Amino acid sequence: MSVILSTHGLTRAFSGHVAVNAVDFTLNEGEIRALIGPNGAGKTTFVSMLIGRIAPSAGRIRFEDQDVTDLPAHLRVSRGMAYTFQITSVFGQLSVEENVALAARRRLGRDRVAVRAEVEHALARVGLTDHIGQTAQDLSYGHQRLLEIAMGLAQRPRLLILDEPTQGLAENEIAAFKTLIRSLVPDTTILLIEHNMSVVMELADRITVLNFGEILAEGTPVDIHANPLVQNAYLGSG
Template sequence: MSALLSTRALSKHFDGLVAVSDVDLDLTVGEVRALIGPNGAGKTTLVGMICGRIAPSSGTVAFDGRDITALPAHKRIGLGMAYTFQITSVFARLSVRENVALAARRRLAGGHVDSAVHEALAQVGLEERAGEEAGNLSYGHQRLLEIAMGLAQAPRLLILDEPTQGLSEGEIARFTGLIGGLRGQTTVLLIEHNMRVVWDVADRVTVLNFGEVLAEGTPQEIHENRAVQAAYLGTEAG
């Protein structure tokens, strides 16, 4: 399979602090990739550089064979990237439906928007909350709304930063099923601390530690990797 996203020697320094160092990452079309590591490992900084919200200190980002290192975030959305972040960014005064419609209109016009909104809300289980103000949703439901906003864009690459944070067990199970349903259609890059979710949904796992790639492999390989166990899994995965 060809690579949809590739980074080469991607690095970011903040006032002398090395947040990300020489990261090479290749995501193949249709795969679900989990990005894990201890707090402060550089995961969100790496995703910020992939999305175009953070300028790298050095290195390159390519999308579908095109160098996009200097491309601003909104142009990357136009190429087919969608992302959610740890801090929710919904429009609190707009309804759930209107939030998703705004996202859908980035790629659709006219009557197609309504069907895209309905489908995205159904996928995350929020169709019955469509008329509510987004600001009245619980934190977990706002996370699901953000995922629906991403899905409504029919992205080629969906990037999710801690999507199960604040979700109930039932909502996490639904999310796991949702990602499984996207496999093969949408490439997914997932930052996640819930290791049960990682083992259930990921095709491959990349482990960051101190801004560098510590290991990469299948969930089984990562689970059995002693260096990963020492750095991360022994304290966080049980």
């Protein structure tokens, strides 16, 4: 299995506080990997460096065997990385259709027929077809999260990074989300930051646990669930 993303010594410090400390991380192509850990463990900082929203203080990032450490976020997107935010980043005044169309145009340009087809395909995958003409700000919070995932899918990413995607979703929407994620692999590799441990345990091939900015443990869901260090640092607290 080939490596799609890796980091070496990835570090980020803020005013003397080390949020992520010398992380070596490897993600295989076609994998669903969950990234978990207590609040403040450095998860969002870590993925923000992966996607190019935050520059590392030290270390390197490779994507599809190319060093992308110094590339701005939009160039990483053009190479096949997509990221959905922990807090929704949809354009509230625009329609559902136009939100997804904006994302699709990054890849397809101004080909209206192709963009429309991509919009319809992405919305169908997340179950929002019936909301295509609705203004995004009028959607429920859960549906806004699904819209953001549709925006990511419209870019046909090689790697999709999802930050707390099930937050605000109803139980039936979570079930549909899990089905959707399984349908994306192996064409799309998934890196999932998620606090819902039932989602993590059901979806992930492997789990990486961050604690105090460092990797505490990695392994299968069974390995992680049984790991006493993880129990003490994270699972045992909730």
